[in-house]
Amino acid sequence: xxxxxxxxxxxxxxxxxxxxxxxxxxxxxxxxxxxxxxxxxxxxxxxxxxxxxxxxxxxxxxxxxxxxxxxxxxxxxxxxxxxxxxxxxxxxxxxxxxxxxxxxxxxxxxxxxxxxxxxxxxxxxxxxxxxxxxxxxxxxxxxxxxxxxxxxxxxxxxxxxxxxxxxxxxxxxxxxxxxxxxxxxxxxxxxxxxxxxxxxxxxxxxxxxxxxxxxxxxxxxxxxxxxxxxxxxxxxxxxxxxxxxxxxxxxxxxxxxxxxxxxxxxxxxxxxxxxxxxxxxxxxxxxxxxxxxxxxxxxxxxxxxxxxxx
Numbered sequence: 232x233x234x235x236x237x238x239x240x241x242x243x244x245x246x247x248x249x250x251x252x253x254x255x256x257x258x259x260x261x262x263x264x265x266x267x268x269x270x271x272x273x274x275x276x277x278x279x280x281x282x283x284x285x286x287x288x289x290x291x292x293x294x295x296x297x298x299x300x301x302x303x304x305x306x307x308x309x310x311x312x313x314x315x316x317x318x319x320x321x322x323x324x325x326x327x328x329x330x331x332x333x334x335x336x337x338x339x340x341x342x343x344x345x346x347x348x349x350x351x352x353x354x355x356x357x358x359x360x361x362x363x364x365x366x367x368x369x370x371x372x373x374x375x376x377x378x379x380x381x382x383x384x385x386x387x388x389x390x391x392x393x394x395x396x397x398x399x400x401x402x403x404x405x406x407x408x409x410x411x412x413x414x415x416x417x418x419x420x421x422x423x424x425x426x427x428x429x430x431x432x433x434x435x436x437x438x439x440x441x442x443x444x445x446x447x448x449x450x451x452x453x454x455x456x457x458x459x460x461x462x463x464x465x466x467x468x469x470x471x472x473x474x475x476x477x478x479x480x481x482x483x484x485x486x487x488x489x490x491x492x493x494x495x496x497x498x499x500x501x502x503x504x505x506x507x508x509x510x511x512x513x514x515x516x517x518x519x520x521x522x523x524x525x526x527x528x529x530x531x532x533x534x535x536x537x538x539x540x541x
Contacts, residue, residue, distance in 0.1 A: 262320060264281060264294045265307045266296060266297070267323055274346075277503075281506035282294070284506065290510075308321070309330075309331050312340060318341050322345045323390075324348050325353055332353070341516045341517075343509055343513050344357065345505060347392070348391030349526055355512050357509040358529070359528060359529055368449065375447065380447065381412075384414070396452075418431055418455055424455050429461045436462060456478075476494075476496045478497055479497060499532045
């Protein structure tokens, strides 16, 4: 084979290789999203925001809801590891699913929290600043009571982002010597929390029948606030001026606030923004970027009757 023939052969080989490469389709990144809390409106919006961003990136996303079963979330994380996904996103207390997170770490699969709580086994947690939100809403209540009166608190210490809120509210109310916390209630959240919160509030109203005996309700998320509102209205005590404050500003809460009744305020989280920021963070990890911040906050806003319709 002379030099010219060799050159032509090389060109043909290079062209064939280029065509073969052009015909190869890159495999889509696969991401598992695992949560026990998909019944919660906020979680639904997180997931929708994540899925929208993931679709733009061409990812394959599998959303797994364990319907309130936290223990089952461990198995689902382990399943995702076995399936060799590229990344895992969780919306659950990382301390409660540590076995699954360890399996992911051993497999080299990054796990990102979507409003999950901080943990060394997570590459990052994307959330709202629960400390700031709780402080703003608790101070709102304290100011509305002019620093004195009784408060009913609805909390949920089993989930770190919500547990944080309760701790800060405790500190705020504890700093007012003339504010008394009548009860600190952890409602059943299997249906989101409205039904049990309503029942619990009905019992508190019955135990405190005098007008003015209950000054306010502070709830760490909107469902208990809505349940308390229903109980107060059904008891015919809506005119007593009981101040209700929630958190998350979901559509039902916004509508109640806009009416100008007992439900006066809530903190709006940018749920879609949390979902999208989680997807962006996963993308940065898959691209090999080393994250500097292990907690990434998305801004929030206090919602009252003045801006509930915006």
